[in-house]
Amino acid sequence: MKEFNITLTEKIKLINCKKVKKLLPGYIDDMLKEKARTKVKEHLTGCSNCKIAEEDSRKIKTIIKAFPRIR
Numbered sequence: 001m002k003e004f005n006i007t008l009t010e011k012i013k014l015i016n017c018k019k020v021k022k023l024l025p026g027y028i029d030d031m032l033k034e035k036a037r038t039k040v041k042e043h044l045t046g047c048s049n050c051k052i053a054e055e056d057s058r059k060i061k062t063i064i065k066a067f068p069r070i071r
């Protein structure tokens, strides 16, 4: 019988893409609690889809920052 080891892939699966996308804004703003942040970070390491989403969100944030606020 094979021993059950949690691989990185399994760890990534513990938190799914839907959850990560929900947490991304908080992750980028550094508003997440340590536990949630680690989970997102681990997921991003193994999931290129979410990694791209993270980079896009950061870019958008930079663009928004670059524009003066419209009053």
Ligand SMILES: [Zn+2]
Pocket (backbone or CB within 6 Å): 016, 017, 020, 043, 047, 049, 050
């Ligand atoms: Zn993902």
